[in-house]
Amino acid sequence: IAxxxxxxxxxxxxxxxxxxxxxxxxxxxxxMYWYRQDLGLxxxxxxxxxxxxxxGKGEVPDGYSVSRANTDDFPLTLASAVPSQTSVYFxxxxxxxxxxxxxxxxxxxxxx
Amino acid sequence: xxxxxxxxxxxSVPEGAIVSLNCTYSNSAFQYFMWYRxxxxxxxxxxxxxxxxxxxxxxxxxxxxxxxxxxxSLFIRDSQPSDSATYLCAMRKEGTYKYIFGTxxxxxxxx
Numbered sequence: 001i002a003x004x005x006x007x008x009x010x011x012x013x014x015x016x017x018x019x020x021x022x023x024x025x026x027x028x029x030x031x032m033y034w035y036r037q038d039l040g041l042x043x044x045x046x047x048x049x050x051x052x053x054x055x056g057k058g059e060v061p062d063g064y065s066v067s068r069a070n071t072d073d074f075p076l077t078l079a080s081a082v083p084s085q086t087s088v089y090f091x092x093x094x095x096x097x098x099x100x101x102x103x104x105x106x107x108x109x110x111x112x
Numbered sequence: 113x114x115x116x117x118x119x120x121x122x123x124s125v126p127e128g129a130i131v132s133l134n135c136t137y138s139n140s141a142f143q144y145f146m147w148y149r150x151x152x153x154x155x156x157x158x159x160x161x162x163x164x165x166x167x168x169x170x171x172x173x174x175x176x177x178x179x180x181x182x183x184x185s186l187f188i189r190d191s192q193p194s195d196s197a198t199y200l201c202a203m204r205k206e207g208t209y210k211y212i213f214g215t216x217x218x219x220x221x222x223x
Contacts (some may be wrong), residue, residue, distance in 0.1 A: 008170060033209075040120070041213060042118075042214055042215035042216055043156070043202075043213040043216075045210055045212075047211045048210070050170065050209050058210055058212075068115075090155050090156070092155075099146055099158075099161050100161065101156075101158065101211070102158075103155030103156050103157065104155055105154065106155055
């Protein structure tokens with residue numbers, strides 16, 4: 001059982017480039033989340049999806065977009081990366097009606 | 113002012129000590145509270161969740177919520193070096209999927 005996988009593990013990206021971070025879960029959880037984690041700021045919610053086909057904005061959605069075409073996948077896209085998007089990105093999922101989020105291993109993104 | 117405040121530490125304690133980790137929050141609409149543990153370069157993992165004021169115990173861990181004071185705590189008894197990690201509190205309001213996390217407290221348990 002893999003749980004949640006994220007790809008890539010790390011990436012260095014030039015400013016202005018487009019980048020998609022991938023997230024896949026095999027637990028058939030309805031809810032999925034994207035967070036960024038920055039020193040001194042903790043984990044902040046970017047976008048979430050409570051079921052396939054629906055998405056919602058979190059605390060820091062600007063500059064990011066998501067889609068949820070099916071239950072398992074929840075990609076996060078940076079349309080035009082900026083240095084302030086340098087961060088560690090975590091994807092998470094949870095079953096409907098529970099607060100137990102399962103986190104992926106994270107993607108370390110550096111935007112130069 | 114942040115909605116959730118958490119002392120970043122680091123907090124260093126000797127092995128076997130009782131550890132107290134705390135978060136305060138400003139919005140009384142928060143109803144659901146969680147504690148996560150995060151080891152270096154790993155994703156967070158849920159330790160405990162609690163929805164009501166009072167104490168909830170699980171092994172060496174006790175979560176405490178005081179809604180009247182807007183204050184939550186995590187106590188770790190008989191702390192071990194393997195407890196060395198960053199501990200994050202999290203909370204959400206009724207009817208939302210938006211979780212607000214504290215910044216995390218880094219704990220070091222010295223052997």
